[in-house]
Amino acid sequence: MIKDFDKLKQQLAELSEAVNKFESEAVQLRVVELVLGQRDGQVAGLSENGIDGYIAGPGMMHIVRNTPRPGRKKTTTDSARGAVAALNELLEGDFFSEPRTIGDVVAHCQSQFGTRYKSNAFSGPLSRHARNGILTREKNEDGKFVYVDPQKAA
Template sequence: MKYLENTVSSVTRLDRFKEEYMQLAEAVNAFKSEAVQLVIAERLVTLIHGAADENATLIKSSNVPFLGKKPGATKAVQRLLQTDYFDSPRAIGDIVAHCAKLFGKDYKTSEFSGVLSFHVKEGNLSRTEGEYSSRFVYFR
């Protein structure tokens, strides 16, 4: 009888562990970056096994690329408008490259052309042909 109780208890603990593991896997997999997933998994294993290194540091935003949902072209340009980025003339290629670096997402120039045109029409930006090419540059 004692054996049966221990078996039922073990099965219950195993079911609970599987459920918690699935929730944990879902949370870790929500991060697209494998590097971030690996850091989180290592920290969790360290905490679970009680071997936390006293010198270990918490994950800081400066250590990890931009987390969360990465903005589309519209939000990216809006965020740039809140800074002094457009105080000097910028070609569309420069804007796309800057956003890709800033937000860690690959953008296409075609995603930005409509957004930039909209902001020109709204008066948030101005544009003129570049000094050395016939391509537009955008500025305030």
């Protein structure tokens, strides 16, 4: 069905480098449509590559989205799973020997681990640890919750 698949894959990889420079996915999709000459779901002009009847769709954007973007570094995590691991590492150390807010935890993780987490990634696990007695939680003078390890508190 697809002749010269490796050649097409290489061409799409080269195209994705240019397309990924645009921030907006809508702009990326429009550029891909213009480059490939898409009309009514059919990609025109690719039959000489042996892709007769190929319908452009989400699979093509998968290639574009998953190609590394040169010059860009990822600054946030995909999920809270990384935040839980970072929090567990802080629990093993002396970080919670003093009262800490969620903002303190986020700032410490960014400086210590080099990864920016969102504060909501920590709110659930911290509440769970407070409920289970691993940490104690109380409000400070500013009305924010602070968390402290009762076994390591001074």
